[in-house]
Amino acid sequence: MVRNEKKRHVTTESVTEGHPDKVADQISDKILDEIIKEDPHGRVACETYVTHGLIIVGGEITTSAWIDIAEITRDTIKEVGYTSPRYGFDYRTCAVLNAVGRQSPDIAQGVDRGGAGDQGVMYGYATDETPELMPLPIMLAHGITKRLASVRKTGKPEELAPYLGPDGKSQITMMYEEGEAVEVTDVVISTQHTEELLDKHDPTHISDEARDMIIEFIGKPVIPPHLITNRTKFHVNPTGKFVIGGPQSDTGMTGRKLEVDTYGGMAPHGGGAFSGKDPSKVDRSSTYMMRYLAKNIVAAGLAKECLIQTAYVIGEAFPVSFAVDTFGTGKVNDRELEEAILNMVDLTPGGIIKKLNLLRPIYQKTAAYGHFGREEEEFTWEKTDFKEELLKKFG
Numbered sequence: 004m005v006r007n008e009k010k011r012h013v014t015t016e017s018v019t020e021g022h023p024d025k026v027a028d029q030i031s032d033k034i035l036d037e038i039i040k041e042d043p044h045g046r047v048a049c050e051t052y053v054t055h056g057l058i059i060v061g062g063e064i065t066t067s068a069w070i071d072i073a074e075i076t077r078d079t080i081k082e083v084g085y086t087s088p089r090y091g092f093d094y095r096t097c098a099v100l101n102a103v104g105r106q107s108p109d110i111a112q113g114v115d116r117g118g119a120g121d122q123g124v125m126y127g128y129a130t131d132e133t134p135e136l137m138p139l140p141i142m143l144a145h146g147i148t149k150r151l152a153s154v155r156k157t158g159k160p161e162e163l164a165p166y167l168g169p170d171g172k173s174q175i176t177m178m179y180e181e182g183e184a185v186e187v188t189d190v191v192i193s194t195q196h197t198e199e200l201l202d203k204h205d206p207t208h209i210s211d212e213a214r215d216m217i218i219e220f221i222g223k224p225v226i227p228p229h230l231i232t233n234r235t236k237f238h239v240n241p242t243g244k245f246v247i248g249g250p251q252s253d254t255g256m257t258g259r260k261l262e263v264d265t266y267g268g269m270a271p272h273g274g275g276a277f278s279g280k281d282p283s284k285v286d287r288s289s290t291y292m293m294r295y296l297a298k299n300i301v302a303a304g305l306a307k308e309c310l311i312q313t314a315y316v317i318g319e320a321f322p323v324s325f326a327v328d329t330f331g332t333g334k335v336n337d338r339e340l341e342e343a344i345l346n347m348v349d350l351t352p353g354g355i356i357k358k359l360n361l362l363r364p365i366y367q368k369t370a371a372y373g374h375f376g377r378e379e380e381e382f383t384w385e386k387t388d389f390k391e392e393l394l395k396k397f398g
Contacts, residue, residue, distance in 0.1 A: 012188065014176040015267030017144035019151055020083050020371035021169020021195070021248075023255025027051040028370040030060065031257045031279025033079045034072060036364035039281070041068035043362040046106045046114065049279035051076075053255035056092070061102035062279065073099040079367070084155065084169035089197060091251025117353050118318035120283040121275070127293025127311045128270035129301040132184070135385075136298050137376035139184050140177045141267030145372050146225035147173035151194055154220060163216045168195030170248035174238075177230075187230045190222050191238045195248030208243040264374050265290075270310055278370050282361035283352055285315045289322075291384040292355045294375050296344060300329070303390035305340070305397065307332035313350070320351040335397050343396050348389075359383045 018025055031049040038045045045066030052059040058080075060072050080094035087093060114120050129136040148171060154160070155167040174191035177184050198206075200213040218237045226235075258276025265272045275286025282288035297309040306329035313322045327340045349358065356362060365381035378385060 010178065010180050012176055012178050013138075013140055013269065014174060014189075015138070015140040015144050015262065015269065016172060016174040016191075017141070017148040017263050017267075017372065018173075018260060019148045019169065019171035019194075021085065021152075021171065022260075023053050023170070023250050023253050024257075024259040025255070025371050026080065026083055026085075026250065027053045027255040027257045028260070028278035029083065029367055030058065030076050030079045031062075032366040032370040033075050034060065034064075034070065035279055035281060035366050037070045037075055038064070038066050038068045039362060039364045039366075041070075042066045045281065046120075046283065047279065047281040048106065048284065049103070050257045051255075051279070052257075053250045055251050056096070057098045057100070059100045059102055062104070063106040064103050065106040072101050072103065085249060090168045090170075090195070090249055091247060092249045097250075114283050114318070114352075116318075117320045117351060119285040119289075119315040119320070119352055120281075120317070121286060122315060122317045123275045123286045124273035124312065124314045125275070125286060125289040125293055126265075126271050126273055127290065127295070127297040128266050128309065129294070129297040130269075130308045131301055133376070135376035135378070136301050138266055138269035140175045141263075141269065141373065142376060143177075143187070143225055144173045144175045144263075144267060145376075147175075147190070147192060147221060149372055150221050150225055151192070160216070160220055163200075163213070163220060166197045166199045166213075168197065168245075168248050170195035170245075170252075184230065186232050187226055187235055189236050189238060190226065191241065192217055192222055193240055193245055194221075195245050196240075198246055201244060201246075206244075209240055209245075214239045266375070271312075277374060278366070282356045282359075285352055285355075288352060288355045288359070288361055289313060289315065289350070291359055291361070291374070292348075292350065295359065295384040295386070295389070296348070298385065299387050299389040299393060300327075300340065302387040303393045305329075305334050305393060309333075320353070322350050325350070339397075343393070347392060347396070 030051040035047045049062040076099045077094045085092045151171045158164045171194040176189035178186045200209045202210040262268045277287045280287045293311045300309045310328045312326045314324045327337045
């Protein structure tokens with residue numbers, strides 16, 4: 004962050020793919036993917052509710068595709084890692100209820116003519132703080148949860164990996180001075196585990212050996228060494244133990260981890276969830292487009308930090324507002340950037356879908372570890388292929 008500030012602390016979090024909310028997101032997006040494979044223009048607004056031994060899939064879906072919702076749901080849970088009763092949830096034995104209906108014809112008539120599938124406010128953000136042009140705290144938080152999953156899936160190290168469960172969380176507290184990250188003050192690593200990691204003398208806590216391994220193999224490899232000081236605190240399973248996790252311990256619902264999905268609280272979001280929604284829903288597609296535009300502005304060197312806000316009316320194609328804020332770091336006036344982008348880019352739902360190639364089964368991958376800051380083929384909104392046009396426009 005480069006905003007004018009002397010000192011402040013910023014905290015952000017991430018969760019693993021086995022967190023109940025993320026299980027719900029992945030099921031919703033897997034259903035979307037399977038529909039798009041057969042019917043790219045299907046209308047999907049899929050919501051999933053996950054609890055102890057039960058999954059309910061609901062929402063509004065209008066499509067010519069035939070899909071087996073129960074099978075897709077179980078396959079997703081299996082991929083996540085709930086494959087044994089010892090984790091309190093098993094893809095083979097949980098119940099799956101289908102409560103899906105059709106999209107309202109009153110909404111459909113507006114979308115059919117190219118209008119937005121909903122009203123709402125959307126934001127896109129970028130900062131030159133990291134190579135991914137994302138805020139550093141959220142990238143570190145995602146790094147820890149990704150590493151939890153990687154250790155569990157690879158089985159290394161053998162003295163730790165076999166005992167980790169799919170559920171987990173991370174949290175990073177960063178201290179900034181004069182807009183620069185200077186220290187990670189607190190690192191939270193909460194990971195579901197089996198009883199093998201408990202202290203034999205105090206079974207209400209994990210053992211000191213397990214705690215040390217989690218810090219050494221999960222936390223420290225992610226945090227840049229210069230940000231770890233003698234004041235940095237590692238909080239590992241702060242309640243003591245985390246044997247009961249996943250849907251056995253907490254309900255999950257689609258769309259409840261919006262800051263995890265976006266910028267970790269370092270930038271605003273419009274409140275609309277992404278997962279389970281086809282790209283006619285602008286709270287997904289337009290948010291991706293605003294990230295694309297903000298990232299390209301920063302990648303072009305036209306600003307060190309950029310926030311873009313836009314808004315749509317249901318049934319209408321063009322946004323009703325569009326605003327660029329570079330927080331005083333821009334080499335070009337913000338109003339000039341706004342005018343140029345509006346003249347250069349088609350911001351209708353159809354234009355966004357075409358530009359970002361969104362009618363593909365790419366969405367399940369987005370449903371864990373964030374929708375932004377990922378240099379993978381599916382994430383077209385992370386490309387910086389627009390920066391040359393911006394540089395040509397502004398010399």
